Amino acid sequence: DGGITQSPKYLFRKEGQNVTLSCEQNLNHDAMYWYRQDPGQGLRLIYYSQIVNDFQKGDIAEGYSVSREKKESFPLTVTSAQKNPTAFYLCASNPGLGNPGELFFGEGSRLTVL
Amino acid sequence: KNQVEQSPQSLIILEGKNCTLQCNYTVSPFSNLRWYKQDTGRGPVSLTIMTFSENTKSNGRYTATLDADTKQSSLHITASQLSDSASYICVVSGTSGGSYIPTFGRGTSLIVHP
Numbered sequence: 001d002g003g004i005t006q007s008p009k010y011l012f013r014k015e016g017q018n019v020t021l022s023c024e025q026n027l028n029h030d031a032m033y034w035y036r037q038d039p040g041q042g043l044r045l046i047y048y049s050q051i052v053n054d055f056q057k058g059d060i061a062e063g064y065s066v067s068r069e070k071k072e073s074f075p076l077t078v079t080s081a082q083k084n085p086t087a088f089y090l091c092a093s094n095p096g097l098g099n100p101g102e103l104f105f106g107e108g109s110r111l112t113v114l
Numbered sequence: 115k116n117q118v119e120q121s122p123q124s125l126i127i128l129e130g131k132n133c134t135l136q137c138n139y140t141v142s143p144f145s146n147l148r149w150y151k152q153d154t155g156r157g158p159v160s161l162t163i164m165t166f167s168e169n170t171k172s173n174g175r176y177t178a179t180l181d182a183d184t185k186q187s188s189l190h191i192t193a194s195q196l197s198d199s200a201s202y203i204c205v206v207s208g209t210s211g212g213s214y215i216p217t218f219g220r221g222t223s224l225i226v227h228p
Contacts, residue, residue, distance in 0.1 A: 042218040090157055102148070103216065105157030
């Protein structure tokens, strides 16, 4: 089935460690996004990519890094520079930023820093 | 600054009852408005999309309305079921340089009791 796959679903990290969250899509979408969700808050944009080998910072990019080497993959690295990384992370895709199509979301990855 | 405000923040109703969720926005220029349903620990799923010229759109027991003049939308749920318990997120997309940029509300948490 077509869709977006995020892994792992749950992840625990010690302070000072980097961790990478995986996001893969088989929808042939050009645009991919990473959002962070905290209790009682709306989704906040971390990074987005319109095309392979190109990505842009969102509203809260500090302490995060991404890559877009393949159209179907958009991994997010949470670095030790992120001061409060415990959160629910959502990956999404869309046919393209010039297309007001639906955002398709993955099932999310919950990161907990111990 | 583009903003999306949702009310109420949370709502508890009995199974079988109707309810209405509200969304006010200040996104300009306006492109479209979507309502998403997010089950706990899952990714959001689109329920409806409305463009500037549409006033009402239904999806089963869900009916969304849009008043582009007052920049208000509502989501009405008829004959609620236990499975309707979720967070409902209003997402308004504006345009910027040919790109569609979504702004997320904080969501309304709905609990349906038997």
